[in-house]
Amino acid sequence: xxxxxxxEQIVPNIHLLVIxxxxxxxxxxxxxxxxxxxxxxxxxxxxxxxxxxKGSASLVFMEVGTSTRKLAALKAGDEVAxxxxxxxxxxxxxxxxxxxxxxxxxxxxxxxxxxxxxxENKNHVITIVEARSAFLLYWQERLKKYSDEFFEITRDGTKxxxxxxxxxxxDHLKKNSVxxxxxxxxxxxxxxxxxxxxxxxxxxxxxxNPIMVDATGMCGVCRVIxxxxxxxxxxxxxxxxxxxxxxxxxxxxxxIYINDEIYSLSFYECERYG
Amino acid sequence: MAxxxxxxxxxxxxxxxxxxxxxxxxxxxxxxxxxxxEALRCLxxxxxxxxQGCPVEIDIPGFIKFIAEGNFRAAxxxxxxxxxxxxxxxxxxxxxxxxxxxxVLSKKYEPVAIGRLERFAADWERRxxxxxxxxxxxxxxxxxxxxxxxxxxxxxxxxxxMLGHGVTIxxxxxxxxxxxxxxxxxFRLPKAIVYREVDYLLQCGVKLVLDFIVGKTAxxxxxxxxxxxxxxxxxxxxxWFMNVPGENLNGVYSANEYLTRSNLMKAYLFxxxxxxxxxxxxxxxxxxxxxAMDCARTALRLGAHEVHIVYRRxxxxxxxxxxxxxxxxxxxxxxxxxxxxxxxxGDEKDWxxxxxxxxxxxxEPDASGRRRPVPIEGSxxxxxxxxAVCAIGQSPNPLIPQTTPDLKIGKWGNIEVDPETGxxxxxxxxxxxxxxxxGATVILAMGDGRVAARSMHEYLTTGVW
Numbered sequence: 001x002x003x004x005x006x007x008e009q010i011v012p013n014i015h016l017l018v019i020x021x022x023x024x025x026x027x028x029x030x031x032x033x034x035x036x037x038x039x040x041x042x043x044x045x046x047x048x049x050x051x052x053x054k055g056s057a058s059l060v061f062m063e064v065g066t067s068t069r070k071l072a073a074l075k076a077g078d079e080v081a082x083x084x085x086x087x088x089x090x091x092x093x094x095x096x097x098x099x100x101x102x103x104x105x106x107x108x109x110x111x112x113x114x115x116x117x118x119x120e121n122k123n124h125v126i127t128i129v130e131a132r133s134a135f136l137l138y139w140q141e142r143l144k145k146y147s148d149e150f151f152e153i154t155r156d157g158t159k160x161x162x163x164x165x166x167x168x169x170x171d172h173l174k175k176n177s178v179x180x181x182x183x184x185x186x187x188x189x190x191x192x193x194x195x196x197x198x199x200x201x202x203x204x205x206x207x208x209n210p211i212m213v214d215a216t217g218m219c220g221v222c223r224v225i226x227x228x229x230x231x232x233x234x235x236x237x238x239x240x241x242x243x244x245x246x247x248x249x250x251x252x253x254x255x256i257y258i259n260d261e262i263y264s265l266s267f268y269e270c271e272r273y274g
Numbered sequence: 275m276a277x278x279x280x281x282x283x284x285x286x287x288x289x290x291x292x293x294x295x296x297x298x299x300x301x302x303x304x305x306x307x308x309x310x311x312e313a314l315r316c317l318x319x320x321x322x323x324x325x326q327g328c329p330v331e332i333d334i335p336g337f338i339k340f341i342a343e344g345n346f347r348a349a350x351x352x353x354x355x356x357x358x359x360x361x362x363x364x365x366x367x368x369x370x371x372x373x374x375x376x377x378v379l380s381k382k383y384e385p386v387a388i389g390r391l392e393r394f395a396a397d398w399e400r401r402x403x404x405x406x407x408x409x410x411x412x413x414x415x416x417x418x419x420x421x422x423x424x425x426x427x428x429x430x431x432x433x434x435x436m437l438g439h440g441v442t443i444x445x446x447x448x449x450x451x452x453x454x455x456x457x458x459x460x461f462r463l464p465k466a467i468v469y470r471e472v473d474y475l476l477q478c479g480v481k482l483v484l485d486f487i488v489g490k491t492a493x494x495x496x497x498x499x500x501x502x503x504x505x506x507x508x509x510x511x512x513x514w515f516m517n518v519p520g521e522n523l524n525g526v527y528s529a530n531e532y533l534t535r536s537n538l539m540k541a542y543l544f545x546x547x548x549x550x551x552x553x554x555x556x557x558x559x560x561x562x563x564x565x566a567m568d569c570a571r572t573a574l575r576l577g578a579h580e581v582h583i584v585y586r587r588x589x590x591x592x593x594x595x596x597x598x599x600x601x602x603x604x605x606x607x608x609x610x611x612x613x614x615x616x617x618x619x620g621d622e623k624d625w626x627x628x629x630x631x632x633x634x635x636x637x638e639p640d641a642s643g644r645r646r647p648v649p650i651e652g653s654x655x656x657x658x659x660x661x662a663v664c665a666i667g668q669s670p671n672p673l674i675p676q677t678t679p680d681l682k683i684g685k686w687g688n689i690e691v692d693p694e695t696g697x698x699x700x701x702x703x704x705x706x707x708x709x710x711x712x713g714a715t716v717i718l719a720m721g722d723g724r725v726a727a728r729s730m731h732e733y734l735t736t737g738v739w
Contacts, residue, residue, distance in 0.1 A: 041547045087487065216671065219534050220531055221527075259544075
């Protein structure tokens with residue numbers, strides 16, 4: 001069992017979870033993730049590592065199904081059944097490049113260690129955070145610290161640029177030459193950004209979130225077709241070239257258990273709240 | 275001398291129709307009387323050949339004699355001298371290819387039911403309550419790291435702790451047992467039995483660290499700074515697919531995923547447990563090994579109406595144990611032999627709905643000595659499926675090889691070792707089981723563990739590599 005140091009809702013449905021760990025910080029690198037299991041009955045789910053230090057690992061997640069609902073109910077002093085990692089291939093270390101880094105939803109948190117690493121490696125970091133509305137944006141100050149340029153986008157225009165990421169991005173990429181685009185967030189966001197940059201020919205790295213079980217390369221549920229080849233998200237990824245990903249297949253595979261997930265959540269809510 | 279009873283004392287089982295709907299163990303095991311009766315069939319050979327067939331060198335006539343005398347405590351103590359997992363081995367070892375194959379009786383009659391007797395002795399002890407914990411010798415001060423809490427790692431742990439070395443097992447998953455827990459279903463090997471055997475080792479002083487992925491959480495080199503020797507028993511965790519069109523459709527599983535969901539994550543108890551599994555009605559399992567049988571029988575218990583084993587050779591070449599094939603047939607699994615899937619077809623939502631297969635015939639023997647299956651041109655046919663499970667094998671997990679540059683790796687991703695000692699190319703590191711052999715058996719992994727433990731003890735004592 002692993003003790004929860006802190007759990008707080010940062011913005012509606014997005015939570016920060018800090019768990020005690022004496023080991024994860026030792027080998028953790030930007031772009032890696034951990035597996036968490038809330039309790040003995042829980043699923044193993046992958047969550048992005050957003051920070052680490054001696055004694056703790058920090059994660060950001062979106063509350064959506066039973067597993068994340070359970071995590072969202074934790075408070076300091078509670079325990080989780082499993083915390084394993086770091087896992088996955090870290091983000092490729094590049095230097096002296098101009099990189100647009102985009103984060104949405106829980107991906108805003110996931111972006112943090114990556115832009116920190118990019119900045120420390122002397123890249124020019126252009127950070128873009130996007131959300132439906134201003135009240136869903138978070139960690140701006142933290143991200144600005146490692147950004148050379150910083151933009152906010154909201155669909156309702158309550159903050160920064162009004163509209164969708166693709167509108168902003170097309171304009172920005174036409175006016176500015178950059179070496180690479182990096183995206184963290186839901187499958188739709190990573191897909192949308194990849195399709196936006198494809199015609200412009202800008203290399204785009206996406207952090208994917210396929211379903212996982214063991215997350216060590218053993219089960220193969222996280223398979224993603226990249227460049228026509230089947231890759232395992234957990235050990236070959238979770239970051240891939242967005243222009244090579246078979247998005248139709250990934251989106252379909254994300255939905256394999258959707259009906260079970262809905263059923264599981266209603267079962268959990270009934271058990272918990274009667 | 276009494277007349278030899280030609281056949282094994284039968285072991286009672288759950289009736290097939292009933293058991294196909296539950297997860298309880300299929301055979302009930304011998305009663306004391308049945309065990310004693312079977313033990314009396316053993317001729318107590320002066321030069322027992324059965325022991326030569328046992329990878330961990332159990333004193334087979336020795337423990338059987340105690341059972342025949344009704345001294346079950348002495349029987350289990352004798353077994354445990356050589357085998358830390360008797361309740362497991364009594365259930366899942368392929369005795370018909372090992373000890374029982376070499377039993378003198380088998381020349382004319384059925385061999386002594388060595389496996390069933392081993393199982394009986396271990397189960398007898400479990401029914402007595404707590405295991406007797408042996409006295410552990412004084413500490414040598416040496417520390418050993420074991421990577422993977424599967425059958426091989428557990429054997430090494432048992433051997434080395436009894437020689438006075440400090441033993442720590444690092445396990446990537448959240449439960450110990452490796453394939454015994456994530457792979458083999460409850461109805462074939464109840465998990466409580468595995469945990470009890472692990473618990474016995476822990477009581478002997480073995481330390482267990484869960485959720486620790488060697489190669490990621492810490493590398494081999496990082497661990498070697500703290501430990502004097504290391505055993506790598508990480509198994510064959512990388513599932514193979516056939517690379518045919520449609521294999522990434524929803525509803526197409528690897529055997530590893532299907533079994534891990536059902537066994538380790540207890541998806542068969544969904545929604546009490548959170549992990550779901552597709553409860554297909556029309557299931558095809560591709561492959562002919564024990565893993566394929568486990569998947570097919572799991573599918574049945576998950577409520578499938580029809581489960582097919584699809585195998586490209588004939589029944590004769592099937593690598594699964596005869597007992598497993600027999601159990602599967604009894605439960606109503608349909609065997610489509612000489613059949614090879616060539617394509618999966620999906621519906622508009624990317625769910626598998628059909629499987630296209632081609633019929634095969636047997637040609638000349640291949641490198642494995644089995645007759646090579648050859649496709650019969652124009653014999654393609656389409657069959658409806660809503661779940662397919664690919665159980666065609668697996669190779670070693672690449673995490674450790676990728677992060678340990680000086681470990682010599684073979685062409686299948688397997689770690690290369692000296693077969694006499696289990697030594698790898700890296701000083702202080704031994705390996706065995708599926709990470710060396712590819713997909714093999716529990717008992718061969720345990721045999722490798724025994725060999726390595728002997729060599730590790732020598733190294734820890736003399737310091738000579």
